[in-house]
Amino acid sequence: MPIADLKLDVPITAIVYAERQPIGPALAALADALRAEGKALAGFVQHEVPRPGRRKCDMVLEDLATGARIRISEDRGEHARGCRLDTSELLRAAGLAADALAEGADVLVLNKYGKVEAEGGGVRPLIADAVARGVPVIVGVPRLNLESFRAFAGALAVETPLIAPEPAPA
Numbered sequence: 051m052p053i054a055d056l057k058l059d060v061p062i063t064a065i066v067y068a069e070r071q072p073i074g075p076a077l078a079a080l081a082d083a084l085r086a087e088g089k090a091l092a093g094f095v096q097h098e099v100p101r102p103g104r105r106k107c108d109m110v111l112e113d114l115a116t117g118a119r120i121r122i123s124e125d126r127g128e129h130a131r132g133c134r135l136d137t138s139e140l141l142r143a144a145g146l147a148a149d150a151l152a153e154g155a156d157v158l159v160l161n162k163y164g165k166v167e168a169e170g171g172g173v174r175p176l177i178a179d180a181v182a183r184g185v186p187v188i189v190g191v192p193r194l195n196l197e198s199f200r201a202f203a204g205a206l207a208v209e210t211p212l213i214a215p216e217p218a219p220a
Contacts, residue, residue: 092150
């Protein structure tokens, strides 16, 4: 999504995407553009890290304030099914983001309003804290969780679709 299309004058901007559409690279590019504008960031973006001998990647969050990387996926074996999220590590990442908010971040960027948030937990308190502080929030929202997000954010949020970046000219 082009940064020119981003609205920082609203409390929450939801970047809506299809479940299998990669949001991490778009949010990382957006964070880089915001930094280039001199914005202090709180939050995190997700990177998929291939794991040798496994078909599923590790999910790693990069803290935007410190650069720390936190693995939030549990290795439950090659044939494990179901959620692999390590919620304690997600909450640790949320704590780092809360610290950056308290230190005066200009924008909170969050990779995903996921299943945990749709069920009432996860980073929802972090989003509420940012809104209460007047810090704009940018969050990726998969279509699967859009109704829950709308119920949570209400009129505080605007939605924009994720648009894949144009390939660089050769």
